[in-house]
Amino acid sequence: MKWGLATRLGSVLALVSLLMAGMTGLYAFQVARDLLVQATKDELMTATQVVGRRIRDVHLDASRDLHMLSRHPASLALLQNPSPQQATQADQLATLFELIMAANPGYFQIRLISASDSGLERVRVDRDGQQLLRIEGDDLQEKGHYPYVSDTLQMPAGSTYQSRTVINHERGAHAGLGQPTVLLASPVVNARGQTLGVIVINIDLKGAFSRLAADLPAEFQLYLANRDGDFLIHPDNTRTFGFDTGRRVLLQDEFPATRDLVARRVDQLVFEADSGEHATEPVIATFTANRARSDNPDAAGFLGLAQPRSNVLQRSHALGLTILQIASVLGLVGFALALLLARWVTRPLNTMSNAVARFSIGHPILGLPLTRQDEIGQLARSFEQMQQQIHQQFTELQANRQELEHLARHDPLTGLPNRRLFIERLDNALARAKRTQTQLAVMFIDMDHFKAINDQWGHEAGDAALQWVAQRLLEHTRETDTVARLGGDEFVVLLDNQVQAEQLALVAQKLIDSMREPWFFNGHLCQIQLSMGISLYPQNGDTADALLNSADNAMYRVKTASRNNFGFAPEG
Incomplete structure (x- = not known):
């Protein structure tokens, strides 16, 4: 052929x-x-950075609670000379602890500890399952020999101590006993600069990371290690906190590529692990250094996310x-x-x-x-x-x-900008105001009796109330203004156009009056009121922190005096 x-x-x-x-x-x-x-x-690195920022936000929120409690008059009064009112003040402070823990399910414990009497606990509230327990009398313990007390007593006012992550073995810790925890503490200092004691918050590490992991895709694997590389969070729970049982399970052993990261030669890594323990199931992983946000270097660590390479190749x-x-x-x-x-x-x-x-x-x-x-x-x-x-x-x-x-950058419940985005916008507005020599204002808003709504109708009602308040604030402010939720029942408004105090008073009253509109939850008429503090640039500060603190303090003065009202921060 x-x-x-x-x-x-x-x-x-x-x-x-x-x-x-x-x-x-x-x-x-x-x-x-x-x-x-x-x-x-790229997606893994972005997700790792987002988780890292959310961890820092948790730290900032806890630090803010610490600093507020350390400056609270009841904390100072209880640590000074005895007085007949101390029992009442202790009750008030315990109630405040309970409110903060109810708003922050990631807190195991809040304590006020005296610098005297071998570090005796003066006020203490523990989480026990779904209950909040106030510890009193002979159950209060002496904690002066613990580093988070002794080291914090040596720190200046406004500082935040962060411990390394450990398994809590302290007697009588209730829900926190035997659980991974991080302790944050801040000194209580009087007007003469004397350190009278410390405020301590125990944070539920495992619960916090479980909530973070819930927002990630199911195939993502979350890792956390301390500054030496010991695993604190791992998909296999048997590999965590090995040092607590006399063994070492290290990040750099499972992922040899992270040795430069642990040695502080680089700040972040992206790599494919296809040898050793991951030879049969290779993964794509990213790790970043989580720098300590306190004076304690042991608080530093490493955060990582991994995804099976097979999922990507599919x-x-x-x-x-x-x-x-x-x-x-x-x-x-x-x-x-x-x-x-x-x-x-x-x-x-x-x-x-x-x-x-x-x-x-x-x-x-x-x-x-x-x-x-x-x-x-x-x-x-x-x-x-x-x-x-x-x-x-x-x-x-x-x-x-x-x-x-x-x-x-946004609050998942209300859709409003969160603290991070608000601070960015406030910093930009301050830069413009300094350049053009104009004035701007910050309104710090707190809902009155928010806990009563949660207690009476549940957290669904509380969430609905927060969303309703956010909507009212947006409807009664200008498009050029920024309305943000800082956390809990706290909101903040930035007015970065030229405004006068008289105009601000009208705006504040309009926002308060807007809450008089009827709001119903499951057929029940709910009353919502606001307490508001207002600070001005440049009269009350020239930084974002200074303006927020001034407005915050002004709001607390309104709450103390009358509630459902507003007040201006005094010129500093």
């Missing part, structure tokens, strides 16, 4: 086209796979099948058409091959004969479908990254 020229040319062209299709398909598949892996690394399987189908169709079509018009077939195949070879996410496939109603057109449309699939996958990855960034 003799092979004719058309048959030979058709066979050669079919083999060449199949080879070209295979090579270009393999190249496209490899590019898409590499881009998927890189996008996953996304490329459908793409690989499509590319295989395209390569097969290309060979068959090339062979059939080459028998008839070899030159007519060769030209579009070369065009398509060159177009696919130049393919990338940012450069779409151009010049494909999509309008042809034959096999070449079908092949071109298949290539376009492949491009659309890749583009859709990367669009979804980008949307997930943007959603994570939005969560890091």
